[in-house]
Amino acid sequence: MAVDEQVLYSVKNVKKYYPVKGGMLQRVKSHVKAVDGITLDIYKGETLGVVGESGCGKSTLGRTILGLESLTEGELVFNGNNISNHSSRQLKPFKKEMQMIFQDPYASLNPKQRIGDALEEALIIHTNLSAPKRREKVIRLLNEVGLKEEHYDRYPHEFSGGQRQRIGIARAISINPSFIVCDEPVSALDVSVQAQVIKLLKDLQEKHGLTYLFVSHDLGVVRHLCNRVLVMYLGQMVELAPVDKLYENPTHPYTEALLSAIPRPAVGRKRERVRLTGDLPSPSNPPAGCPFHTRCPIAKDHCTTEKPAWRQIDEGHFIACHER
Amino acid sequence: MKDTVLEVTNLVTKFKSADGLLPAVRGASFSVKKGETLCIVGESGCGKSITALSIMGLLPSNGLITDGSITFNDQNLASMSPKEMQRLRGNDVSMIFQEPMTALNPVFTVGFQIREPLMIHQKLSKKKAHARGIELLKMVGIPSPAERMNQYPHELSGGMRQRVMIAIALSCNPSLLIADEPTTALDVTIQAQIIDLLNDLKEQLDMSMIMITHDMGVVAEIADRVIVMYAGEVIEEGRVEEIFENPQHPYTKGLLSSVPNVDDPDFDLKPIAGSMPMLNEQISGCRFHPRCPHAFDKCFHESPKTFSVTDKQHVRCWLQEEEVAQNGGRRASSL
Numbered sequence: 022m023a024v025d026e027q028v029l030y031s032v033k034n035v036k037k038y039y040p041v042k043g044g045m046l047q048r049v050k051s052h053v054k055a056v057d058g059i060t061l062d063i064y065k066g067e068t069l070g071v072v073g074e075s076g077c078g079k080s081t082l083g084r085t086i087l088g089l090e091s092l093t094e095g096e097l098v099f100n101g102n103n104i105s106n107h108s109s110r111q112l113k114p115f116k117k118e119m120q121m122i123f124q125d126p127y128a129s130l131n132p133k134q135r136i137g138d139a140l141e142e143a144l145i146i147h148t149n150l151s152a153p154k155r156r157e158k159v160i161r162l163l164n165e166v167g168l169k170e171e172h173y174d175r176y177p178h179e180f181s182g183g184q185r186q187r188i189g190i191a192r193a194i195s196i197n198p199s200f201i202v203c204d205e206p207v208s209a210l211d212v213s214v215q216a217q218v219i220k221l222l223k224d225l226q227e228k229h230g231l232t233y234l235f236v237s238h239d240l241g242v243v244r245h246l247c248n249r250v251l252v253m254y255l256g257q258m259v260e261l262a263p264v265d266k267l268y269e270n271p272t273h274p275y276t277e278a279l280l281s282a283i284p285r286p287a288v289g290r291k292r293e294r295v296r297l298t299g300d301l302p303s304p305s306n307p308p309a310g311c312p313f314h315t316r317c318p319i320a321k322d323h324c325t326t327e328k329p330a331w332r333q334i335d336e337g338h339f340i341a342c343h344e345r
Numbered sequence: 346m347k348d349t350v351l352e353v354t355n356l357v358t359k360f361k362s363a364d365g366l367l368p369a370v371r372g373a374s375f376s377v378k379k380g381e382t383l384c385i386v387g388e389s390g391c392g393k394s395i396t397a398l399s400i401m402g403l404l405p406s407n408g409l410i411t412d413g414s415i416t417f418n419d420q421n422l423a424s425m426s427p428k429e430m431q432r433l434r435g436n437d438v439s440m441i442f443q444e445p446m447t448a449l450n451p452v453f454t455v456g457f458q459i460r461e462p463l464m465i466h467q468k469l470s471k472k473k474a475h476a477r478g479i480e481l482l483k484m485v486g487i488p489s490p491a492e493r494m495n496q497y498p499h500e501l502s503g504g505m506r507q508r509v510m511i512a513i514a515l516s517c518n519p520s521l522l523i524a525d526e527p528t529t530a531l532d533v534t535i536q537a538q539i540i541d542l543l544n545d546l547k548e549q550l551d552m553s554m555i556m557i558t559h560d561m562g563v564v565a566e567i568a569d570r571v572i573v574m575y576a577g578e579v580i581e582e583g584r585v586e587e588i589f590e591n592p593q594h595p596y597t598k599g600l601l602s603s604v605p606n607v608d609d610p611d612f613d614l615k616p617i618a619g620s621m622p623m624l625n626e627q628i629s630g631c632r633f634h635p636r637c638p639h640a641f642d643k644c645f646h647e648s649p650k651t652f653s654v655t656d657k658q659h660v661r662c663w664l665q666e667e668e669v670a671q672n673g674g675r676r677a678s679s680l
């Protein structure tokens with residue numbers, strides 16, 4: 022996988038807060054800080070993994086980056102163009118460049134629409150191909166993701182989970198995007214089928230020079246597929262590093278706990294586990310200071326009041342922690 | 346054998362459907378010893394939950410056991426009345442269900458749901474049941490257990506709800522606990538806490554456990570012995586070391602090489618082609634043959650017999666027969 026250091030997408034201090042309403046008048050009482058200040062550069066041709074616990078803001082980050090959510094704060098610069106305040110009409114040419122693959126492709130397919138027609142839809146919006154040319158292209162796409170021409174006339178319920186994910190992938194690549202957000206694309210699949218889809222994503226990336234933002238809670242899949250990994254906790258960045266550095270030298274206490282918690286499919290090599298106590302705090306009422314201090318095994322007094330700064334500890338390796 | 350708690354022999358469970366009776370479990374046999382953890386592993390739809398529900402006498406209304414026997418501490422469960430089964434479930438066998446949210450009743454407090462079985466089955470007074478409930482919540486690591494008793498399920502996190510489920514399941518001091526994917530819906534850090542908890546409790550209470558999972562990592566953490574299921578059949582069985590270090594069935598091998606290894610950046614991912622068949626699919630011979638890279642003539646026509654690799658490891662695959670024929674030597678080929 023050739024990754025040059027050319028920045029494709031620059032995400033600057035991006036925040037996405039959702040209002041929480043309550044009381045008789047349904048006034049806004051507080052905010053869920055789903056994404057709370059993310060800054061990063063995504064390089065051309067790379068796969069950037071985003072990991073962290075349920076509710077930490079991975080999907081919201083993906084949707085916000087794709088312009089599917091309004092920004093609460095921050096700046097999005099795609100290929101040198103600041104698109105933060107673009108209208109939907111202005112965004113159209115950029116939307117063609119950015120696509121998304123979902124965890125449950127079934128939910129995003131119309132059950133009454135033939136697969137072929139579903140795949141042609143994006144081509145109608147974004148290209149001016151003639152009907153026969155569109156059909157030709159869709160058949161090529163079906164072949165490319167390992168499906169067959171006869172699948173063109175089938176309906177979504179006639180496909181297995183793995184096949185539906187292939188359809189989701191075909192749809193995402195149909196208009197030749199350069200950037201794809203993959204949101205848990207293999208989480209709902211059986212492991213044997215999951216491995217097939219991972220291979221497909223890798224092959225397509227190589228062939229089309231795609232850049233992926235790969236959201237997942239499966240740290241094994243992330244290691245296998247990603248060049249760099251961002252670890253999030255309660256909407257914030259806690260560690261960012263090239264994949265091998267992160268797995269071999271996890272430095273933030275949360276990353277350490279996360280990696281040591283994965284059950285290894287091998288016997289007799291029991292690892293010492295960093296034991297966390299307590300549950301994930303609520304994102305509408307995040308702890309002051311370091312967001313992780315309520316569960317951190319090495320928290321000190323100042324962690325409860327002072328927010329740790331984001332700093333570089335090694336080439337390309339960043340963390341936010343007072344003690345490491 | 347005396348220390349065998351549960352013995353399942355040739356279990357066949359079928360579902361009534363528009364296409365007639367369709368088997369979801371096809372002649373499964375296995376046993377669980379005292380103090381042992383048996384893992385049932387396999388992909389979605391292979392029959393893990395239905396096997397467990399058959400044992401518990403809790404099959405969906407269109408499901409029925411059509412063959413085989415289930416012996417628990419010398420009692421034949423398949424011939425028990427629903428009333429007797431209910432008594433057994435409250436006293437000797439407990440189950441933690443796959444979906445914690447649906448298993449706890451949203452309209453009752455945690456306290457109510459944990460007191461109820463104690464009052465019914467152990468005939469404790471409400472006061473005693475309450476005190477015991479607090480003890481149980483404490484045992485499963487829930488902070489401020491007395492306050493939790495008054496809370497409703499939606500006020501707890503997923504991990505905490507699962508702990509409550511475990512506490513309820515343990516309230517009758519079962520000799521056998523069946524846990525159906527108790528950690529699948531949880532984050533890894535919380536999953537690790539629950540696995541540690543189950544391992545600790547099992548030691549403390551000298552309980553037997555059947556753990557159902559599709560995660561080979563979880564199997565390695567918790568199992569003494571493993572059965573691997575595919576399309577309703579047990580296709581391999583063995584001690585946990587045997588399954589991980591010397592898997593014999595092509596499907597077991599395939600499962601192990603389909604999971605990316607977190608500790609190895611160069612892990613060679615080898616998917617299994619195709620996907621799990623539907624219940625109504627007719628497959629002749631070995632049910633794995635359409636996906637098997639080693640399938641040969643015999644596999645298409647004859648359902649494989651079970652061959653023994655060691656006294657504990659048994660494999661349902663024709664390749665083993667060849668191996669026996671070739672002077673018992675181990676085949677060097679891998680997937």
Ligand SMILES: Nc1ncnc2c1ncn2[C@@H]1O[C@H](COP(=O)(O)OP(=O)(O)OP(=O)(O)O)[C@@H](O)[C@H]1O
Binds near residue numbers: 040055073080082304
């Ligand atoms: N449309 C919305 N309105 C209100 N709150 C939301 C909305 N979408 C997400 N949230 C909240 O924002 C937080 C982050 O959610 P998000 O879905 O991004 O998490 P995630 O990391 O993708 O989790 P998971 O691993 O479970 O998919 C959560 O607390 C969630 O409840």
Ligand SMILES: Nc1ncnc2c1ncn2[C@@H]1O[C@H](COP(=O)(O)OP(=O)(O)OP(=O)(O)O)[C@@H](O)[C@H]1O
Binds near residue numbers: 394
């Ligand atoms: N009520 C039912 N009626 C008909 N078929 C059913 C019913 N319940 C389950 N099945 C089928 O029985 C088979 C075995 O289901 P089971 O729930 O045991 O799978 P499982 O191995 O537990 O899978 P998972 O990992 O998804 O939980 C599946 O093919 C399923 O579709």
Ligand code: SF4
Binds near residue numbers: 312313315321324329
């Ligand atoms: S800043 Fe303090 S609480 Fe946060 S991770 Fe570091 S040591 Fe733990």
Ligand code: SF4
Binds near residue numbers: 594644662
């Ligand atoms: S019996 Fe034949 S088809 Fe079945 S697993 Fe063995 S080799 Fe493969």
Ligand SMILES: [Mg+2]
Binds near residue numbers: 080204
């Ligand atoms: Mg998500």
Ligand SMILES: [Mg+2]
Binds near residue numbers: 393395525
């Ligand atoms: Mg199940």
